[in-house]
Amino acid sequence: MPILVNLDLMLARRKVKSRELAAHVGITEQNLSLLKSGKVRGIRFNTLERICEYLDCQPGDLLEFKAGEVDSDDDPGGLL
Numbered sequence: 001m002p003i004l005v006n007l008d009l010m011l012a013r014r015k016v017k018s019r020e021l022a023a024h025v026g027i028t029e030q031n032l033s034l035l036k037s038g039k040v041r042g043i044r045f046n047t048l049e050r051i052c053e054y055l056d057c058q059p060g061d062l063l064e065f066k067a068g069e070v071d072s073d074d075d076p077g078g079l080l
Contacts, residue, residue: 004064007036007051014055025050 011018022032025047034040048059055061 002066002068003038004066005035005038005062006064007032007062010055010057010061011036014057016055021051021054024054 011021018029018032018036022029025032027047031040035043048062051062052059
């Protein structure tokens with residue numbers, strides 16, 4: 001997928017443990033782990049807001065667009 005999640009990097013920069021962030025955001029550590037690995041297809045804005053609030057960052061610090069990268073699970077013929 002051309003959207004990369006840089007949550008691990010931001011957690012390391014802020015010296016925050018996944019457990020702390022998950023508790024603040026109100027999601028399970030397992031779901032946070034899925035988000036960090038990029039294995040989710042979407043994120044609620046209120047979840048993104050709480051992550052950014054806790055890490056004192058912008059959504060662009062967590063999400064990155066990489067042009068030209070295609071996930072094998074994407075359907076190139078699908079409609080939006």
